[in-house]
Amino acid sequence: xxxxxxxxxxxxxxxxxxxxxxxxxxxxxxxxxxxxxxxxxxxxxxxxxxxxxxxxxxxxxxxxxxxxxxxxxxxxxxxxxxxxxxxxxxxxxxxxxxxxxxxxxxxxxxxxxxxxxxxxxxxxxxxxxxxxxxxxxxxxxxxxxxxxxxxxxxxxxxxxxxxxxx
Numbered sequence: 373x374x375x376x377x378x379x380x381x382x383x384x385x386x387x388x389x390x391x392x393x394x395x396x397x398x399x400x401x402x403x404x405x406x407x408x409x410x411x412x413x414x415x416x417x418x419x420x421x422x423x424x425x426x427x428x429x430x431x432x433x434x435x436x437x438x439x440x441x442x443x444x445x446x447x448x449x450x451x452x453x454x455x456x457x458x459x460x461x462x463x464x465x466x467x468x469x470x471x472x473x474x475x476x477x478x479x480x481x482x483x484x485x486x487x488x489x490x491x492x493x494x495x496x497x498x499x500x501x502x503x504x505x506x507x508x509x510x511x512x513x514x515x516x517x518x519x520x521x522x523x524x525x526x527x528x529x530x531x532x533x534x535x536x537x538x
Contacts, residue, residue: 395441398437423442424457436460463480484524486520496537497519498537500533
């Protein structure tokens, strides 16, 4: 049970009135953390690590953790950054890496894969270096659009590298 060994610790260091830094540690089984909705608007995605994105829920937003450790950087005001992120996935995300507004991760599932990714319209999504076409789209804010992607069962079971290139 991951929640028994799970910790959430605020970093104390040089006083920085514009941001808070939180360390999230567990054994890797707990993959989401609920936060207040306004917090997701203030995440500094470029300074944070181990967090693939979030999904809005009825009682808060759920951050998607990518492994055993994460570093969450929260700014005092909304960042205004339109950074690509994972809204939801029906499988496990691992080997997550972000470079500016692009990201790569390995996706594994026991069923046909389904990914909901939010990104600017100019971004392109690839699975094993083959371009994926979105099956559905909806606008999330003024510059990001939520896209639904399907991963074939064999690829999802084997594990496939997914890339968002912006």
